[in-house]
Amino acid sequence: MRIxxxxxxxxxxxxxxxxxxxxxxxxxxxVVAPLKEQSAVGHAITMQIPLRxxxxxxxxxxxxxxxxxxxxxxxxxGIRNIMTEVPDLVVSGINHGSNTAINIIYSGTVxxxxxxxxxxxxxxxxxxxxxxxxxxxxxxxxxxILALKIVExxxxxxxxxxxxxxxxxxxxxxxxxxxxxxxSKWDDVYEERKDPAGKNYYWLTGNLIEADNEIDIxxxxxxxxxxxxxxxxxxxxxxxxxxxxxxxxxxxxxxxxKH
Amino acid sequence: MRIxxxxxxxxxxxxxxxxxxxxxxxxxxxVVAPLKEQSAVGHAITMQIPLRxxxxxxxxxxxxxxxxxxxxxxxxxGIRNIMTEVPDLVVSGINHGSNTAINIIYSGTVxxxxxxxxxxxxxxxxxxxxxxxxxxxxxxxxxxILALKIVExxxxxxxxxxxxxxxxxxxxxxxxxxxxxxxSKWDDVYEERKDPAGKNYYWLTGNLIEADNEIDIxxxxxxxxxxxxxxxxxxxxxxxxxxxxxxxxxxxxxxxxKH
Numbered sequence: 001m002r003i004x005x006x007x008x009x010x011x012x013x014x015x016x017x018x019x020x021x022x023x024x025x026x027x028x029x030x031v032v033a034p035l036k037e038q039s040a041v042g043h044a045i046t047m048q049i050p051l052r053x054x055x056x057x058x059x060x061x062x063x064x065x066x067x068x069x070x071x072x073x074x075x076x077x078g079i080r081n082i083m084t085e086v087p088d089l090v091v092s093g094i095n096h097g098s099n100t101a102i103n104i105i106y107s108g109t110v111x112x113x114x115x116x117x118x119x120x121x122x123x124x125x126x127x128x129x130x131x132x133x134x135x136x137x138x139x140x141x142x143x144x145i146l147a148l149k150i151v152e153x154x155x156x157x158x159x160x161x162x163x164x165x166x167x168x169x170x171x172x173x174x175x176x177x178x179x180x181x182x183x184s185k186w187d188d189v190y191e192e193r194k195d196p197a198g199k200n201y202y203w204l205t206g207n208l209i210e211a212d213n214e215i216d217i218x219x220x221x222x223x224x225x226x227x228x229x230x231x232x233x234x235x236x237x238x239x240x241x242x243x244x245x246x247x248x249x250x251x252x253x254x255x256x257x258k259h
Numbered sequence: 260m261r262i263x264x265x266x267x268x269x270x271x272x273x274x275x276x277x278x279x280x281x282x283x284x285x286x287x288x289x290v291v292a293p294l295k296e297q298s299a300v301g302h303a304i305t306m307q308i309p310l311r312x313x314x315x316x317x318x319x320x321x322x323x324x325x326x327x328x329x330x331x332x333x334x335x336x337g338i339r340n341i342m343t344e345v346p347d348l349v350v351s352g353i354n355h356g357s358n359t360a361i362n363i364i365y366s367g368t369v370x371x372x373x374x375x376x377x378x379x380x381x382x383x384x385x386x387x388x389x390x391x392x393x394x395x396x397x398x399x400x401x402x403x404i405l406a407l408k409i410v411e412x413x414x415x416x417x418x419x420x421x422x423x424x425x426x427x428x429x430x431x432x433x434x435x436x437x438x439x440x441x442x443s444k445w446d447d448v449y450e451e452r453k454d455p456a457g458k459n460y461y462w463l464t465g466n467l468i469e470a471d472n473e474i475d476i477x478x479x480x481x482x483x484x485x486x487x488x489x490x491x492x493x494x495x496x497x498x499x500x501x502x503x504x505x506x507x508x509x510x511x512x513x514x515x516x517k518h
Contacts, residue, residue: 042331042370043302044300048296051449102493156497159497178504178509188335190335202311202312203310204306236440240415245488245490253401
């Protein structure tokens with residue numbers, strides 16, 4: 001099994017190192033990851049500057065390829081130019097910090113896996129619910145189990161898995177649960193400060209407003225010590241509203257011109 | 260009616276100027292837009308550097324606020340800090356270049372409108388199918404018509420409209436049609452070159468592979484000279500797969516541990 005590994009914390013992060021060590025037990029791993037941290041970049045791709053690819057070494061051994069771009073760039077160039085064959089699976093992570101509810105929209109980790117899904121390659125994103133120092137070994141083990149399951153069961157074209165792992169000892173994990181994207185959102189606050197020249201600047205801060213209370217919702221699952229596994233896709237069409245909007249008669253909006 | 264206008268081409272673009280002129284006929288417009296072009300940034304938000312807000316003038320008159328961030332940043336800080344009341348509508352555009360099919364995922368224009376939807380403010384993104392010099396007046400007129408319609412009819416919380424306008428004379432427009440996101444994708448090519456020092460670098464290029472052939476699909480609609488109006492949302496859950504994955508028995512994956 002050929003596995004492409006990417007992340008958004010950058011090729012030097014501890015999370016990607018733990019993930020690669022675990023996945024090497026089940027397949028041939030190619031690492032293509034951002035040279036620098038790319039958190040909250042969403043599904044950005046680089047078009048205004050050219051990309052550079054450099055080799056990355058750890059403890060004197062070749063580890064993978066670093067790209068001066070975004071997570072989505074890494075997956076694109078990894079599959080198109082770096083790997084000689086299309087991988088069987090793309091795994092993005094292990095991210096420092098959860099990617100549940102509204103955070104999925106902003107996440108670079110998820111965007112790397114989504115780019116793979118766009119390219120018809122099965123994929124998953126893996127995150128741990130803590131931004132500080134942590135032990136990635138349990139999340140790495142879960143990644144390996146789910147990687148094997150994806151290859152065994154398959155995923156529909158265009159669908160990826162978004163996996164979140166609580167940052168607690170394995171013995172305290174309640175279990176693994178299939179989930180949907182939650183509705184918890186940020187109450188954003190822009191903290192206003194003055195620089196030494198007296199000019200204003202703003203730092204984004206705020207709190208996640210918990211709005212989920214079912215165990216099959218990602219944000220509530222991780223709060224209750226479950227590993228959360230959500231199937232997500234990139235078809236953004238709101239079919240309900242599409243059907244309801246037929247009463248708008250948009251075709252009549254241009255002075256009665258109809259098709 | 261209070262309208263917040265944003266874009267991803269930057270506050271100096273012709274598209275936002277045409278949009279603002281048109282929307283001022285129906286409401287009180289506040290412009291908060293990126294200082295510099297932010298195409299293909301996806302739903303990125305700025306967290307590593309502070310934001311700066313500067314006043315922008317055109318022909319000696321105050322035009323709006325420029326932010327050194329992404330389209331999503333502009334909508335967030337526009338609603339949280341710049342406007343004194345939450346707007347009735349957010350309009351993003353008019354973008355140079357269509358945002359249909361897979362391009363919705365990468366689009367900064369759409370991400371600005373989506374950020375508004377996340378904040379429970381009705382919104383739409385408007386794009387014209389041409390990257391070169393063009394006449395935005397018809398797209399500006401369509402924006403005004405749809406803005407009034409959104410306020411009249413309302414949109415469900417979390418839903419936004421993605422509008423694409425063909426770059427042809429108004430007399431050649433076939434009509435307006437309600438659409439879904441298409442399945443056309445990019446055949447990416449990374450063009451490899453050598454810099455003067457002999458080192459490789461890569462430019463992203465490629466072609467959109469047309470995969471849509473129904474008039475109620477965004478990409479096919481604009482190719483057939485229709486204005487395309489798609490309701491989209493940010494619930495990424497793949498409900499079909501969620502139901503099918505119940506047979507995976509994810510709860511049994513951790514050595515039989517069950518919840």
